[in-house]
Amino acid sequence: MINAVLVFNNNGQPRLTKFYTQLDTQTQQSLISQIYQLVAQRPSSACNFLPLPPILSQGAASSSAGPSDAPTQITYRTYATLSFIMISTSTESPLALIDLIQVFVEALDRMFENVCELDLIFGYETMHAVLSEMIVGGVVIETNIDKITAGVRTQEGSAGKNKAIQAASTSLGRGALPGLGAWR
Amino acid sequence: MAENRGRLLGKMKGGNQVRPIGLAGFCKSHGKYRMGRAPGWKDNASFRQGTVVFVLTFGIPTARGASRNKMFEKSLYDLIKGLRTHKGGEDEYVQDCLRECKAEIKSQDMDKKATALLKLIYLEMFGYDMSWAAFNVLEVMSSSKYLQKRVGYLGAVQSFRPDTEVLMLATNMLKKDIVSPSIPSLSLPLVTLPHIITPSLAMSLLPDILSRLSHSSPVVRKKTIVCLYRLALVYPEALKLSWPKIKDHLMDDQEDISVTTAAINVVCELGWRRPHDFLPLAPRLFELLVDSGNNWMAIKIIKLFATLTPLEPRLTRKLLRPLTNIIQTTTAMSLLYECINGIIQGGILDGEENLQERDEVASLCVGKLRGMIVMNSDPNLKYVALLALNRIVTTHPMLVSVQQDVIMDCLDDADVSIRLQALELAAGIVTSDTLQAVVNQLVNQLQVASLSFARDATDPEFDPEADSSARAASESPEGQRASNVGPDTSIDLPSEYRTEVVNRVLDICSQSNYAEVTDFEWYVGILVKLVGLLPPSGLDEYYQQTQTGKWSINGSRTTVAFRIGSEIRNVAVRVRGVRPEATRAAESLLLVDNRSILFPAGSNVVNDVLGPIAWVVGEYAECLVSPDRALQSLIDPSNASLMPRTLQLFLQAIPKVFVQLNRTWGAKDTWKSELSLLLARVVDFLELLAAHPDLDVQERAIEFLEVLRLGAEAMRSNTQEVPSLLTSIIPSLFEGLELNPMALSAQKKVILPPSLRLDEAFHDDLPGLFRNLDRSMLNVDTRSVLQDFYHVPDLSPPVNKPLYEAAPIEVHLGPSYQNTVGGTIEHPSVLERRKVERRERFKDDPFYIAPGSSSGTSTPVHDVFKSTNGDALDIDSIPIVDLKLDDGQQGRVDRDSLTDRQISPKKMEVTADETFGSDDTPLHDSLAGTTRGSTGYKRSLLQVDSSGLGQLSLGKNDDRDPIVAGDEGDAEMTKAMQNVEQMRLRMQRASERIQLEGTPAEGTLVKKKKKSKKKPDDGDIEKTEPSRVRGKKEEEKGGCLIASHFKVA
DSSP states (O other), rough: EEEEEEETTOOOOEEEESSSSOOOOHHHHHHHHHHHHHTSSSSSSSSEEOOOHHHHHOTTTHHHHHHHSOOOOEEEEEEETEEEEEETTTTTHHHHHHHHHHHOOOOOHHHTTTOOOOHHTTTTTHHHHHHHHEEEEEEEEOOHHHHHHHHHHHHHHTTHHHHHHHHHHHHHHHOOOOTTOOOO | GGGGSSBBTTTTTTTSSOOOTTOOOOOOOOTTTTTOOOOTSHHHHHHHHHHHHHHHHOOOHHHHHHHHHHHHSSSSHHHHHHHHHHHTTTHHHHHHHHHHHHHHHSSHHHHHHHHHHHHHHHHHHTOOOGGGGGGHHHHHHOSHHHHHHHHHHHHHEEEEEEETTTGEEEGHHHHHHOOOOHHHHHHHHHHHHHHOOOOOHHHHHHHHHGGGGGSSSSHHHHHHHHHHHHEEEEEOOHHHHHHHHHHHHHHHHOOOHHHHHHHHHHHHHTTTTTTHHHGGGHHHHHHHHHHHOOOOHHHHHHHHHHHHHHHHHHHHHHHHHHHHHHHHHHHOOOHHHHHHHHHHHHHTTSSSSSSSHHHHHHHHHHHHHHHHHHHOHHHHHHHHHHHHHHHTTTTTTHHHHHTHHHHHHHOSSHHHHHHHHHHHHHHOOOOOHHHHHHHHHHHHHHHHHHHHHHHHHHHHSOOHHHHHHHHHHHSTTGGGGGGGGOTTTOOOOOOHHHHHHHHHHHHHHHHHTTTTTTHHHHHHHHHHHHHOOOOOOOOOOHHHHHHHHOOOSSSSSSOOOHHHHHHHHHHHBBBGGGHHHHHHOOOHOOOOHHHHHSTTTSSSSSHHHHHHHHHHHHHHHOOOOOOHHHHHHTTTGGGGOOHHHHHHHHHHHHHHHHHHHHHHHSSSSTTHHHHHHHHHHHHHHHHHHOSSSSSSHHHHHHHHHHHHHHHHHHHHOOSSSOOOOIIIIIIHTTTSSSOOOOOHHHHHHHHHOTTTSSSSOOOEEEEEHHHHHHOOOOOHHHHHHHHHHHSSSSSOOOOGGGHHHHHOOOOOOOSSSSOOOOSSOOOOOHHHHHHHHHHHTTTTTTTHHHHHOOOOOOOOOHHHHHHHHHHSOOOOGSSOOOOHHHHHHHOOOEOOOOTTTTTTOOOOOOOOOBOSSSOOOOOHHHHHHHHHHHHSOOOOOTTOOOOOGGEEEEOOSSSSOHHHHHHHHHHHHHHHHHHHHHHHHHHHHHHHHHGGOOOHHHHHHHHHHHHHHGGGHHHHHHHHHHHHHHHHHHHTTTHHHHHHHHOOO
């Protein structure tokens, strides 16, 4: 299963954190920063798999000995300024996870046309909605982009008009602020 | 800056490399949600407009509401903007915001509440605690507006922790939402419950969630299936009830493909816990695998089959054909990879029958994997192919070793992850023929890396010397593959990687007692090189990670530097043929002048390497080139700053080398002056350490100091010849049988004498003794007490009396390692009699511990002691355990020198560990056992514990209860246990309801407010479900929430 989905930008600022187990906030933060450290030092030509950070490798000594509950693989993928990370157990296929991240980003791209980091900062809730249409409780429930976006649109459909205005405002906001490098 | 605006998909990395699932191209033309960019985006008016409009998303459709918000409170947008403008003082700003949020979230205005909550959730992402808002989360969850409700549920997902207590208040609200007619509303609890579920909550909600399995919308059904899975993890009973229904959905051909996939995914998660339960599904899974054409699902089915095939050999035969078919035809790399992986992990290659077919499949897999490495420049495929090869190599090492060329190339890959995988693989496939090439390549890699590092550090310009030595290294006759390691591939290697490489090199060479090493002189040379190539960090993580909490024998963490030192020692001890070379290598590392050259600068590597090396220098002092210089280095005053455990070994080596020196100098005319000078210097050094804070160092230093002082005294009196103390007595301390390697498990096999009671306390009131001692220390001058203690044995001061009584000091010379009679074993009856006598004699002595085993030989010292002490010293009765040397001989590996390159055609004999009897419990197992035990309690972070499912048996057929199949009594017992468990959960829930009266301050505060709103006759139950009340009221008001807001305001 998938244990966590993380999104952070090139500066290590989180944009989305979703843990499929309950974890206290401090541990979450140290996990994020440790994974960011790992991602940051990898060249763009490197493969999309990370070694386990120290905080995760403590209990996972028997990683190769077949399936277990402990997370053993971290798959990441970087798009422009954002890195998408999935932490999973060995029951997930590593290559399929790379594709799953791709599906996630493409679904976001449909929700926010031509998606960029700022869209996700302001469309924080929508991003969570997209994710919850794809993964529930760490299990993948949908990989079809059409169905994912349809699911999110039914959710936000009741606020359809507002949604459209919001999208416009987001686009305004994006343009309106010069020097957005260090948005939090 | 600009990168924030970068389109994610525009600059997508490696976008089309791994896209087997057949995704369509990127969708860029859906302009529905965007009205286009406003031209005048820089002026403030539109800025403000943006703010206003953004607030609208939180369910305030009127301009009035919006403007009010703008004036009095921050929206999420404002918060984000504020964070940006308060760069540097962010924390202060956030604290301000948190204060505001705290006030806003208590407001009666649901919009305000939801906005505040959304801001809190956003800040929580950055690590700001919001656990205090748990009750407010519930309030927002109970909102009747979907978008507000969604914020509430999101808050629950992001902020509820196992210790969040308010959750039990939510049961009824969750029940209500689960059966909501609106799909989005009912999806909220379904996707939220997996994060917050508890056993008691699961029990209450199970019937409602189960009913959702038959919902008309596939969206609901698939979410329900997954939700039930997570319920089952905390409340296994749930699976028993839901499994028949989930299975129906899985079996149903007409079912929506998404639902089937979700069910497969859940079964895949459950599969490895209880593979037996899912065997009956095999035909349906097979059908889905062959016919569905959905690659995502196929991958999962193959993963599932990999856990099922070991249980059912017939499956293997059935699967082989479709899997090979997929491997040969599919264009989806992930599916191809999972097929190969499934074949490996499912043990399809392992069986006995159908050997030819299996070999064909195996070579097909390996061929495809080779293709993934060679043909594609995609690093991901390289990485996973190496992963798969690593799994094959355990069963089919021959097949993999054919691919050696590719793997060797991967060792030089730019990607460190790939290198590490290749490294692991290389360790699996080395043979005596390839070992030197592989190791040389790795060492060259390190050399190039460290040279480039040094060049960067010292002078950015071209450094001719470093380059020439790099070239020399790459042109050395052994470095056949060195040409691959050009300067272009020398990327900056992280020190973890370098440590890993050194560890791997040592693993490769030392595996199965150096079975693959043919040229030990070469190996010693490599070891010396490795010392210089070590990364400067002291403690490496490798051993901490892989063998949690493993401590080496002398109680320190194994560092890689220590490993290298130990390897040199091991080679010197085990391989007699290269002992002189190994000793000389050790000598060269030890010399003070060489340390700055041979060791990496500014590291504490020195400490770890020098210890074992000093031991080698001392033990095999006769092989030293220059014992004089070696001794000078050993007693160099700078050594005093070394770590205690290194110093201990130094101290042990000093007299050994001194004796050797003495032997060579004894013939010289000038011996006397030189020797006394040397003695004085050694004594000087030992005196330096005689006050060392580490007790062990201090003890050894004082021991040798006293002995050597005796020697110095003898020199002064006896003028004509070397005193016999120096020529025979001191040397005899270190002579005797050769020291051989012992198996770590051998010590355990020494039988403890029955009289040895390790579990009993020395004294009942030991702390009391020490208390008394402390008090006495306070009163009496320490020095005089000590003097009294040593010099006035009979008239000990009264304050010391309790201790003294409890511990009668008896001079007892314990056995040394050397001075026992070797070889001869006395008649058992005599031994037994002496044992009994000794036991009797020492019965009341708390400090007496019966000696275990010792080995050695008779030495002059023994005789000296024996003559002086007479029979009182009963050394002969010390039980000697006979080492069964046959085992050791069995383990000796005679290696024929196969390679013509080998300089010396002499056979290298590698001494194996000595042990007793059969080595039935290898150390590794016992170690693994302990680590497993320790990790069993400490589960990994993020881990979802599914162990509860292990005991659960799924009633696959409703008519055939699996429990009945078992023993009748057992079944009843199990049923009774289940009933008890259910009762317990019910009682837990009941008590939780009662606890409501005493909810924390946050809760009571709000409750009061609510009470004022609520009708008094609503009663106690209504308190637990504020949602229903709120819902009704809002319905009455026809959803006109804003009106009420203004009333409140």
